[in-house]
Amino acid sequence: MSDKPLAPAIEGWHTMDMDQPHLIGTRCVKCGTYSFPKQSGFCKNPDCDSTEFEEVELSRTGTVWSYTNACYKPPEPFVAPDPFVPYALAAVTLEKEQMTILGQVVEGVGVEDLKVGMPMELVLETLHEDEEDTKVTWKWRPAAA
Amino acid sequence: MSNEIAILGAGMHPWGKWGKNFVEYGVHAAREALADAGVPWQDVQFVSGGATIRCGYPGYVAGATMAQALGWQGAEVNTSYAACASGSQALAAARSKILSGACDVALVVGADTTPKGFLAPAKGYRPEDPDWVRFYLGVTNPTYFGLYARRRMDLYGDTLEDFAAVKVKNAKIGMHNPRARYKKEFSLEDVANSAMVADPLRLMDICATSDGGAALIVSSLEYAKKIGKGDAPRVAAISTVTPTFASSVVEMPDIATDSAAADGVDPTNFRASLPVKAYEEAGIGPEDVSLAEVYDLSTALELDWIEDLQLCERGDAAKLLRDGDTSVGGKIPVNASGGLACFGEAVPAQALAQVCELTWQLRGEAGGRQVEGAKVGITANQGLFGHGSSVIVKK
Numbered sequence: 001m002s003d004k005p006l007a008p009a010i011e012g013w014h015t016m017d018m019d020q021p022h023l024i025g026t027r028c029v030k031c032g033t034y035s036f037p038k039q040s041g042f043c044k045n046p047d048c049d050s051t052e053f054e055e056v057e058l059s060r061t062g063t064v065w066s067y068t069n070a071c072y073k074p075p076e077p078f079v080a081p082d083p084f085v086p087y088a089l090a091a092v093t094l095e096k097e098q099m100t101i102l103g104q105v106v107e108g109v110g111v112e113d114l115k116v117g118m119p120m121e122l123v124l125e126t127l128h129e130d131e132e133d134t135k136v137t138w139k140w141r142p143a144a145a
Numbered sequence: 146m147s148n149e150i151a152i153l154g155a156g157m158h159p160w161g162k163w164g165k166n167f168v169e170y171g172v173h174a175a176r177e178a179l180a181d182a183g184v185p186w187q188d189v190q191f192v193s194g195g196a197t198i199r200c201g202y203p204g205y206v207a208g209a210t211m212a213q214a215l216g217w218q219g220a221e222v223n224t225s226y227a228a229c230a231s232g233s234q235a236l237a238a239a240r241s242k243i244l245s246g247a248c249d250v251a252l253v254v255g256a257d258t259t260p261k262g263f264l265a266p267a268k269g270y271r272p273e274d275p276d277w278v279r280f281y282l283g284v285t286n287p288t289y290f291g292l293y294a295r296r297r298m299d300l301y302g303d304t305l306e307d308f309a310a311v312k313v314k315n316a317k318i319g320m321h322n323p324r325a326r327y328k329k330e331f332s333l334e335d336v337a338n339s340a341m342v343a344d345p346l347r348l349m350d351i352c353a354t355s356d357g358g359a360a361l362i363v364s365s366l367e368y369a370k371k372i373g374k375g376d377a378p379r380v381a382a383i384s385t386v387t388p389t390f391a392s393s394v395v396e397m398p399d400i401a402t403d404s405a406a407a408d409g410v411d412p413t414n415f416r417a418s419l420p421v422k423a424y425e426e427a428g429i430g431p432e433d434v435s436l437a438e439v440y441d442l443s444t445a446l447e448l449d450w451i452e453d454l455q456l457c458e459r460g461d462a463a464k465l466l467r468d469g470d471t472s473v474g475g476k477i478p479v480n481a482s483g484g485l486a487c488f489g490e491a492v493p494a495q496a497l498a499q500v501c502e503l504t505w506q507l508r509g510e511a512g513g514r515q516v517e518g519a520k521v522g523i524t525a526n527q528g529l530f531g532h533g534s535s536v537i538v539k540k
Contacts, residue, residue, distance in 0.1 A: 009281070009282075010272045010278065010281075011272075013272075028407070031407040031408070031410075032406055032407045032408070033391075033403075033404050033406060033407045033410070034404035034406055035401075035404065036400075036401045037272075037278075037400070037401075044390060044403060045390055045391075045407050045410060046390050047407075047409065047410075048407070065292075065296070065395070066292040066293070066295045066296035066299070067292065067295055068287075068288055068291025068292050068294075068295055068343045068344050068345075068346075069291070069343060069344045070283055070285065070287075070288065070343060071340070071341045071342055071343065071344070072342060074280055074283050074284075074285045075280060075285075076268070076280070077266070077268070077270075077277060077280055077281040078280055078281060078282075078283050087283065088344075089283070089284065089288055089291075089292075091292055091395045096406070097404050097406055098391070098393075098404050098405035098406040098412070099391075099393075099401055099402050099403065099404040099405070099406070100393065100394075100395050100401065100402045101395075101400065101401045101402075102279075102282075102284060102288075102292075102395050102399075102400050102401065103282065103400075104282065104283055111295070111344045111345075115299060116295070116296055116299035116300060117299075127281075127282070127283075137282060
């Protein structure tokens with residue numbers, strides 16, 4: 001890790017609390033539908049014509065819907081380290097929000113450590129560095145028992 | 146009034162990596178379909194094209210591009226874009242025109258030339274585009290296929306060998322398809338020895354991108370009878386429905402599913418909803434199906450589709466495969482053409498290629514891959530941004 005300042009890879013998609021981060025989504029004030037990323041202007045629920053949404057921090061724990069890994073370097077705009085280091089990915093279902101969110105799994109955890117239904121928690125980890133910052137993003141980590 | 150239309154002719158340019166202009170493939174396929182139908186080009190009243198977004202302006206107006214290439218003759222034109230379901234939407238447009246009485250006979254055509262390597266999104270910093278976001282975060286197409294495959298393993302006990310067996314099965318039958326790109330047998334060991342791409346899927350579990358072109362000549366039943374083809378296979382249903390909120394399977398290119406938290410909202414499965422409308426429209430059920438052509442972007446996905454088409458209970462597709470039921474000669478052959486495993490994907494042509502295969506199968510003209518006594522065939526495919534289709538063809 002360099003000593004560059006930390007900055008979110010995508011601005012406004014999660015809190016920068018390095019200890020207990022949350023994804024930032026929206027909740028429709030009329031029907032209660034959650035959205036990630038944030039929704040504005042119209043609700044995705046076909047039975048709802050609301051245009052009002054409140055910004056909410058989403059649950060930072062959930063269970064594994066499924067998982068995989070990336071053995072090859074993705075194309076741009078992904079910024080890959082040289083040499084490329086494979087990483088795992090997980091889709092995690094949030095109970096309260098009734099939705100599933102995809103993300104990388106933290107370094108050092110591979111597919112052999114994962115299982116459908118396993119509890120996971122959200123953390124922040126480096127995605128890549130640019131000239132000024134260390135860009136961090138959300139990743140999933142097996143929840144401490 | 147019947148909602149059916151007749152398939153008078155089918156044609157395809159062989160799939161491959163030919164590097165030619167997509168128009169050449171489309172014209173080749175169209176001419177083959179016209180000859181197969183015995184319909185002169187001058188008699189075609191409507192040209193319905195599947196668009197390609199990789200070949201510049203001519204690709205966006207593929208219907209007109211093909212009409213011009215075949216020689217302007219005053220037909221009306223249409224172009225449909227619906228990702229992997231583009232061909233089915235183009236077919237649906239032709240069907241509407243025919244059933245409304247606005248035309249008797251139409252050409253439906255799709256063709257593509259694919260670039261080398263990964264299909265990358267447009268450049269810049271564009272977090273408002275889900276396709277940009279997911280690549281930035283390291284989520285590729287095989288990521289989604291890997292997620293679906295792993296879930297099958299953990300939920301239903303599918304194995305790596307099951308997935309490899311899908312490739313082996315499709316390669317074995319696809320060898321007999323002169324239009325397939327890969328005409329070579331593969332063993333379980335060949336698949337197991339190929340590089341891991343997105344665990345549990347290896348290189349040979351995942352389909353390639355290909356050049357190709359496919360075309361159909363379709364008409365009203367009256368027109369078919371008039372030219373002595375009253376017994377031609379018929380399109381009995383075309384489903385191109387969108388997902389229903391709340392779509393609860395994480396789909397390309399999204400990073401999250403819909404939320405089913407609101408009152409009265411249930412989680413839904415888009416893939417499984419596609420054939421429901423097709424069965425309903427055709428007035429038949431899965432028990433009537435003789436064979437299926439499904440979108441095996443990965444080997445494991447073929448197993449998902451078999452269950453989505455209700456050809457077996459959820460979780461039982463691998464058993465069907467192991468018992469040989471999905472092979473040609475089995476109870477319900479799946480991807481007798483060899484599937485995407487042998488073709489690779491040529492987006493605007495692929496859904497039409499599925500219908501071409503069903504047409505030849507139902508006419509008993511599929512040679513070494515013929516499904517004996519085939520009467521009803523169903524297709525299924527899915528693309529990005531809520532596009533998908535399922536077409537039923539019957540005798």
